[in-house]
Amino acid sequence: MNSEHIQLPNKDKIILSILGIIGLISLLYIGANDDLGHTRLWTNLLHNSVYFTLVALMAIFFLCVNVTAYAGWDVVFRRVWGSMSYFLIVGLLLMGIIALGVYFGWHNLYHWADQHTAETDTIIKGKSGFLNKNFYTIGGLGFIVLWFFFAKKMRDYTIAEDDHGDGRWAHYKSMKFYAALFLPIAGFTSAAAVWLWIMSVDPHWYSTMFAWYATASCFVSMIALTILILIYLKSRGYYHGVTSEHFHDLGKYMFAFTIFWTYLWFDQYMLIWYGNIGEETIYFQTRIQEYPILFYGNLVINFVLPFLILMRNDTKRKYGTLIIVGILVFVGHWIDLFQMIKPGTLHTAMELGDHASAAATHGHEAGTHGAHGHEFKMGFTIPGIPEIGLMLGFVALFVATTLHFLSKASLTPKQDPFLQESLHHHV
């Protein structure tokens, strides 16, 4: 049972390919119906690349947390996280494209990347030690390489342990060393990466809660995706060792970190509002006025529904409710990231855009004048159908990458010291 290698049915491969093609068509559609600066294309690319890269980071992060904490319950399916983290290779490629764009001015995603603004705008000038093209490229991509280094170490050791593991636990001890080393590194670099990639689309704005808020978002998505992938693999006859006890614990994590995310979502607002930090209210002003559906819907999808559904004991153990909440939360946090990135990039495109389209401009003006503030523009103030298609494409890419690396080795570590504990896990 433990030495199974997955062999997916061809039907599923075709479905994944179709999803991938849908994503590609959506990308082309967005590119063809875009303004001259390709604002919509680049923002969607940034949005999805960052989201899925951070989900991969959270997978390796949580794997290392469990190794460091002597956690045994997850060993039976731990390689799913190890494989999910290998999406960092794809993430490096995608963020590399965006970084090249920053370097050579292919897009107007970041206000601070504009040479003229960086010299004249006082606030951006003050932040230019961090927000500059070189740091974005070398730092941002360097972080991904660093994360991948640890993901590779963890995977190499666990696979080597399968064949050469013995009672001295040499591989396990090495894994513990690298896992513990990774935690502080991941803690600081993930925050810096979120500042670079997401928060800097609003370069005038600043929030101490933001890095936590964005990473918590991706953490919940990672747990949701893990649950969905595990349920899928179980439905295909793999992972007999994963029982409702494991799903119960994963469900608890989804429940707990949903509340953690809400705490950060609310506190970010509350600190600025109650602290009378007027200059930082611009972030919420834009979102509440121009993105009301996303702003309040965000709270409903990502807090109210999962909170009420997952509160009971048995809903964390049943596939039906887990699938519903998993999909809800995964899409919900994707939307969360959409409303983190979109307003800032559209504003930047309008500020810098000698070529900004009417569409992008319209979205901004609607909010400023307030007269017709409730006109929604597909792909700008709410995700349109091509955006959803692109997300499906990225999901297919992510799942295909995960399954590819999962199929390269045994599904369950054979020699892990905690394997028996995991197989007999009981909540």
Place this chain on the structure above:
Amino acid sequence: MRKYNVDVVYGIYDDEEKLLHAVRQAKSKHLEIFDVYSPFPVHGMDNALGLSESRLHIAGFVYGAIGTLVAFLGMTWIFTRDWPIIFGGKPYWAVPSFIPITFELTVLFSAWGMTLTFYTICGLWPGVENPQLDLRTTDDKFCLAFNTKDVSISDANSFFSESGAEEVNTKSI
């Protein structure tokens, strides 16, 4: 704990796995178990005994909801009707500033409510007498008891010797 007024026959085990095994055996032989005693919670014992899920958490939800309403409506009444004061230039009905207190009172109500409900159900109040079947079950022994009305002493004796009990005793509690 109430007085049961029953005669029980009980076997002492020296290991929780033996106890768990004995409970499963008794269940499969349809012997009605009066109770089991253990110095610590035994993993899987709830399932083996076939105990129904506790309904305490439903009470917890109700108490929490009451706490939410009390806090939110209470603050709303105080700050808009009873004694309106402007804090930090915020409106009277400043919802975001109510959230932390609403959260705290939700937790407080559900925690206290559940604790008191639990004590009431179990009859755990100061001065309660706690009859122990065998004091060694508070240290390192495990015990499985049958009501002599449900299971005859001879049946119990053969069951206990089969399932590896160290000793068998009877007692009125």
